[in-house]
Amino acid sequence: MELLWSSLKKRELANLAGDHLADVADATEQGIHRINHNPQLPWSFLTHTGLTIHPAHPPNLRKDQ
Template sequence: MRAWAAERDWLPLKRLPAYAPELNPVELLWSSLKKREPANLAGDHLADTADAAEQGIRRISTNPRLP
């Protein structure tokens, strides 16, 4: 692949870092949400999951350290 790309001067290759959640601020929010409200949730309906997610969003939005 490198040889093929090297033949094409119009195609720059950039090396990307491995998974780096600290570079993506929304990862902190997702982590906080997933570890609390829907953790071990076994709802009978999709609405149960939606309600848990909404509860988590309300909790996150009131915490000035998260958003």
């Protein structure tokens, strides 16, 4: 979460002086879309934390294989 917030502050929210809270919300939403459209960026945030995600079953394997 901290790396997501840091990315937003450095790009979309940097020097933002919106007249309304909606301006901040719009900029934040644009930043979240930017991060979601880059498939590697969210994973790099996770990697930086040292944490991993282990699915219950590998994604392309059926239980009967």
